[in-house]
Amino acid sequence: MDTNENNGSGRASYTDEERRELIEEFKTSGLTQAAFCREWNLNSKTLTRWLRIEREDNEVSFCEVALSGEAVLVDEVLIRLPNQVEVVVPVPSQEKLGSLLREAAGCLD
Structure with missing residues (x-):
């Protein structure tokens, strides 16, 4: 997966599938968020936001x-x-x- 695709604004863009793959890769990597982001050339705030959204989407409600x-x-x-x-x-x-x-x-x- 190429995490350096550019959408023309100077920012990398990711499909939903790429986001899911990166989140799963992070969860199984054993790395800290900072180390994972350095390894994958990913902004740490981006990963933090993705993880928060995933957690909110998976919340159990009564x-x-x-x-x-x-x-x-x-x-x-x-x-x-x-x-x-x-x-x-x-x-x-x-x-x-x-x-x-x-x-x-x-x-x-």
């Missing part, structure tokens, strides 16, 4: 759901985060489950 009137017997909830970290939260009742989920959703604001 939505409100209505529980049926049927009793649900749950004594714990397993939450698996995008990075595969798992959190087990004890839930003594349906009311506590609703409260827990509302509180978790509030952390996203």
